[in-house]
Every structure is written in structure tokens, then in C-alpha cells.
Amino acid sequence: xxxxxxxxxxxxxxxxxxxxxxxxxxxxxxxxxxxxxxxxxxxxxxxxxxxxxxxxxxxxxxxxxxxxxxxxxxxxxxxxxxxxxxxxxxxxxxxxxxxxxxxxxxxxxxxxxxxxxxxxxxxxxxxxxxxxxxxxxxxxxxxxxxxxxxxxxxxxxxxxxxxxxxxxxxxxxxxxxxxxxxxxxxxx
Numbered sequence: 132x133x134x135x136x137x138x139x140x141x142x143x144x145x146x147x148x149x150x151x152x153x154x155x156x157x158x159x160x161x162x163x164x165x166x167x168x169x170x171x172x173x174x175x176x177x178x179x180x181x182x183x184x185x186x187x188x189x190x191x192x193x194x195x196x197x198x199x200x201x202x203x204x205x206x207x208x209x210x211x212x213x214x215x216x217x218x219x220x221x222x223x224x225x226x227x228x229x230x231x232x233x234x235x236x237x238x239x240x241x242x243x244x245x246x247x248x249x250x251x252x253x254x255x256x257x258x259x260x261x262x263x264x265x266x267x268x269x270x271x272x273x274x275x276x277x278x279x280x281x282x283x284x285x286x287x288x289x290x291x292x293x294x295x296x297x298x299x300x301x302x303x304x305x306x307x308x309x310x311x312x313x314x315x316x317x318x319x
Contacts, residue, residue, distance in 0.1 A: 134189040135167050136318045138302060141184040142309035143254040147175040160186070164312040173197060173299075173318075174275060181253070182206075182296030183304040185318055192318055196299065197275070201319065204240075204271040204298035205280050206248050208257070209289035212266045213243060217287035221270060227282035236283055240271040250295055251308065257292045265292060 141147060145158045149170070160172065166186065173185040173193045182205070187193055195201070221241045226233050244267040257265075266289075270280050281291040297304045300319045307313065 134187060134192070135170065136189070136192070136315050137164070137166065137170070137186040138307065138313045138315060139163065139184045139186060140304060140307035140309050140311045141176050141181055143181050144178060146178055147172040147184060160184075163310050174203075176294075176296060177278060180294045180296070181250070181309065182294075183299055183302065183307075184296070185299055185302065187318060196319055199273045201300045202240075202271050202273055202298070203275065203296060204269060206244065206250075206267055206269055206295045206297050207280060207284055207291045208265050208267050208293035209284050210263070210265060210292055211289050212264050213268050213284075213287075213289045215243070217284075217289055218243060218268060220287045221268075221283050225283050225286040227276070227279065227286055229276045229279075229282075234276065236276075236279065237272070237274055239273070241268060243268050248295070248297075253293060254309075269297075271298075 149159055149161045151157045151159055167188060169188045170186050171193060173187060173196045176184055185196060218241045222239060224236045224238050226235050247267060280294060284291045
């Protein structure tokens, strides 16, 4: 059987799924492209998050990419000017809540971004500049607990305002614009 693989720049406001059973109207991945039957998102980005999302019709590929062996890098815009001390705490691991219990995140890579990334405007304005400064950081994790990166920045006093996944393993968001889909011959 021949499988299909895709790179997608998931825009803000879309769910990382094709079916939504609840009554509230949600924007789904099928609105962005005519994906073949059996296509699944590899991992998730929540509705408020953006960036690189891989899709496949091959469950084995999905399982391998979701494993702890594959790094996921995120650029996060945070409330305030993030400090080196906060970045060091994130790198060592911070306590977050997960499934009703406390969890210490695994050590990871993190650094302050010196320049504002060029992602273009988000579908919904983040906030007005009068509310104080913001800054950007890169956080690379090998695990993916529910809303983990958002919880990590909040745990060190810098809540996430915008989150964009820029890399999964060796695959990069690159020049993809929000909503762009590229069919590829293989994933990682």
C-alpha cells in the first residue's frame, strides 16, 4: 500500500483533527486541503497554536515521530522580557500540572531569540503594545504533555502569548505560510 505524507503550516484557530463531534462549530484540517482518506495528524497543536504539523496515512510513521526520540522546537512569544534565569529554569525542567498531578518536565534546550520571527500576522490580535513588552524564546522538547510549552513558560513567570512549532526532527516550517500544505515522499 502506498502511503501519503504532508507538511502543513497549521494556522491559528484550527483544530489538529478532521472530525469534531461536539455541537460548537470548529475549523478543521479538511478545510485547508483535500487530504486522502485515512490521513491523520501526527501529534497535535491546540487551537490557539500555529506552525508545523505533519500528517500521514501511515500509523507506524506517526508512532515513530511522536516518540521521545524526535525533537520538537517551538518559538514562543511571552508576556514580558524573558530573563536568562527563566530560560535556565526551563532548560533544567520545571514543575507543571498534568492529568491532575504535578510533573517535572525533562531537561530541554531553550534560548532567547534576539530577533522577532517573521511569521506574519496571526488570525487574532495578541494584544495591544500599551500592555507592556513581549519577547520571544526557542524551546525544544522531546516530550509532549498537554499544553506543555505554555505551562513551562507560565511556571517561570512568562505566560505564552503566541506559540509556533518551527521544527519536528529535521523538518522545518521554513517559508510555509499559514494554511500552506506540501505533499512529500517521506517523513523523517
